[in-house]
Amino acid sequence: MSITLSRSAPVDRTERHRLSVVGGLAALSLDAMASVAYGPEAIVIVLAVAGGAGLGFTVPVTLAIALLLGVLTLSYRQVIAAFPDGGGAYGVSRAYLGRRASLVAAASLIVDYVLNVAVSVAAGVAALTSAFPELLPYTIWLCLAVLALVTAVNLRGIAESARVFIAPTVVYVGAILIVVVAGLIRAEPAAAIAAPAQAQHLQTVGILLLLKAFANGCAALTGVEAIANAVPSFRKPRARRAQRAEIALGALLAVMLLGIAALIEKFSIHPVDGVTVLSQVTTAALGDGLGFYVVQFSTVLLLALAANTSFGGLPVLAQLLAKHNNLPHVFALRAERQVFRYGVGFLTITSAILLIVSDGDMNTLVPLFAIGVFVGFTLSQFGMVRHWRKHRPDGWAGKAALNGFGALLTASAAIVVTATKFGEGGWLIVVTLPLLVLIMEWVNRSYDRIGHRLELGRTPTPPRPSRSVVVVPVHTVSRLTRDALAAALSLGDRVEAVHVTHPDEESSTRDFVEAWEKWHPEVRLVQLCDERRRLGEPLVEHLTSVRDQHVFVLIAEVEPERWWQRVLQNQRGAVLARALRRRSGAVICRMRFRLGDH
């Protein structure tokens, strides 16, 4: 029949809640930025096994990582253009590698978002506790407090949280760049740094060692995909803004990584227990005065805030997965403030579990982190190769080669990391990824079955009216009962009032019947006597005898004027509705009699 279209007045609150380029960089890239604090150290730790000769390869290895970073950045720039609805590795795999591969990518992304929260929080707190050792006994509580804080900020809406994070990001990036510049200018370390320990059983520099250093250092690349996954969170023009943010991220990250690697070689820095490589670099470049503390403190803050990247990304990914029937639909449900409450909640709970299980120890969590990242990277690179081969724009062969090369690098990194870290928790990821894929396939099949039952996608037969009865439970003769019966009579031709009595309430039953007969409404009254003082069951049993196609039970309740008057409600309606819902097929209609309105 007729279709009426009504449009509410346009409100740009939606756009106001979205991200600018700088805001997106702050909200979604903190993870990648913060990895400067542990990436170079991860390389140095491996190379130090081969002593000074090994450490001499810091810059070449970092250069390889920076090259990979460049490849990834350019690749994700293309991904953003090709998939403006977000999705990153998931979206690319879904379009070019098939459903199963896309679920693997989704699973790896989910695992990484969760691990990123746990790792960032743990690393931030670890940096804090190494600066202030007296806080060490409270590590896990500090971790959970930081997590609670980030969750609270994110439940208020992502744009607000982006604004919160811009200043710390600017301070952190500025501080790292000053360290790099000051260090490169300076001829000698500004303050004494620890001397290398006496070398014993030095390994020689081989290809495996370099690969391991490369793989370990790739921890610095986690998070570069976050922007591509969250394109819909940007302001219009969404794709353009997201692309600019992605390029800015790649450039900044490369400069910081290479600069720190150069300083490591220049000042012959080597891993020392209890002092991070970044803090040694800072000491060498700026001394141990105020500048040192500024860098340290902004690092602590940024690592803590890096957890926020996941809160920007995972709920959006989960919504997309829910839209595709791969996750429960509640993940697509937005609360009032444009927030995906269920996604945020899932992230908080799972990362809290990881933090508690690992006792807030970063080193237990980091190895797990890289595996999922590389799986996602590899899938999206391979997907992009397919993309180029399918669409064949100008220069597609070169682009495809670049992506193929990236895929090869990340795939080998994935294999190396999984093999070397399997016993140290890598098995958990190897178990979790297929499990998540199985869960998503179960969810998908269940929705398929439900959709089949609901005949989704087919045109159903037209709706036809049929015989119906409206049953109204009554227990007093009052205005509430009158209004309920009036509503019921307005609905259907057949209305039935039902009164449940108990044998030890004979006098009140007599009073009721007397009042009813005196009132004499034109409605049939059914009296049900229950020996067991039950409320809902007698009605449920009575309804089984009703033969009509549609049975409506109209429950009238008093709605108090003020919230504190709710204590006065008798809960009969709720008890009745619960029993009917569980044990009958009736449509339950609840009518609220507002005391204030009358």
Next chain:
Amino acid sequence: MSITLSRSAPVDRTERHRLSVVGGLAALSLDAMASVAYGPEAIVIVLAVAGGAGLGFTVPVTLAIALLLGVLTLSYRQVIAAFPDGGGAYGVSRAYLGRRASLVAAASLIVDYVLNVAVSVAAGVAALTSAFPELLPYTIWLCLAVLALVTAVNLRGIAESARVFIAPTVVYVGAILIVVVAGLIRAEPAAAIAAPAQAQHLQTVGILLLLKAFANGCAALTGVEAIANAVPSFRKPRARRAQRAEIALGALLAVMLLGIAALIEKFSIHPVDGVTVLSQVTTAALGDGLGFYVVQFSTVLLLALAANTSFGGLPVLAQLLAKHNNLPHVFALRAERQVFRYGVGFLTITSAILLIVSDGDMNTLVPLFAIGVFVGFTLSQFGMVRHWRKHRPDGWAGKAALNGFGALLTASAAIVVTATKFGEGGWLIVVTLPLLVLIMEWVNRSYDRIGHRLELGRTPTPPRPSRSVVVVPVHTVSRLTRDALAAALSLGDRVEAVHVTHPDEESSTRDFVEAWEKWHPEVRLVQLCDERRRLGEPLVEHLTSVRDQHVFVLIAEVEPERWWQRVLQNQRGAVLARALRRRSGAVICRMRFRLGDH
């Protein structure tokens, strides 16, 4: 119109859940029985201030208390006959002393039921921790564990709990009687008992001291009213069984109290820190072997179980108060197992608070206990005097004199206890009683006002049908939508389908409209476009424009086959219903599409 009466098959489960004489004694009188453990000690503590001369008055004071007990027992026997619906002090005051007095009585009973739980649990745990001092640091946790246990038993239904308590009661009463008999036969203490401390600053025995001893000892009388309050919990013939239980309680209690008092004088027992008077009596009568431990352990158990008396009494009283509109109606709501869940919950929470605040210390709580008891006793005695004067049966003058004498005794006891214990917590009761009365009066007035609005007690105008519209929110074209529209069409003449869209979902909106037009149901479709992605509010706003008297919103939802499939539900129905309930006057009809049925 016609009235149909349907009666479900009689089930005697209700009677099976009720109490026999012995069961009632066990379930409702443990409080009174258990007070043997602290009543005599309360007398001795006061008299010991006057040294040996004071302690010589133990038997006379106990005799006075036993006489009062006799008066109370006979009085409550009459109360049971006069008030077979239960209520005790509350019922009597309500009938003969007016509403305000009855609320004071009810408040005092509520306070006592709560205090009885706290005192019994604390005293039981105190007895346990003095036997096993290593448990002392866990006092409060032991208290809460016992409370949780008793609550759990009571949530299963009172008859079951009565059966649980019969054996411990028999063992305890038997053990006390054996102590009394053995002690009276024996010429010398069976084992050494502590010698009296050197007397200093002895007071002389005066009337005030004796009154104080009497008042303190009256703690032994707490609980004798519990049976009268819970007559409806007995099996038929309820009043006869309750009367027999009351008399049995009075007789047993008197014998135990007098026997122990006689032994206290015989063996010159005096209060000693850390050793209860009852355990000294037991040592003197049975020695310090197995018998001693049996008595001690059954005392511990019984004190803990005495808390159960309140769980038998308070929920029944609360139901009665709710029926009379003095408490929220939920207190009259029985759960499946014939249990008043809200009354049980109230009792558990308030007594847990008392235990936590007092740190599980019995001595902080006991003084508060007696005040409320005596207020209730006094009111019910005075009420009975009025009862006799009104009905004037044979020998009414003697009965009225007995009740009047009892009232005088309990009233003076109330005044003495309040005066002597005001600073030690008595003020709390002096504040709480009027506060409870005020709350109950507020509840009563609120229900009066609600009843007035609902025109309770007046015959309302007959219900008349008026114009109505059934609004069906739709978001797919499917069998669910078809069934919802068919149900709506069966109901009313005017049916309206409403589809809420968001501007960034243009393609899915287009698909929906296409499918709808292809389907072409004979129903008007209203499209609401909301820029802010809200679910419920656009519909609420739309409904404000509907001019019909009755607006029904029919929400169709998929009900999963199995409970774990609930994770797949999208919660749209719940979100919609909440928004409509809060912000519109529409009748909310929720229709469940059961996947299993189709």
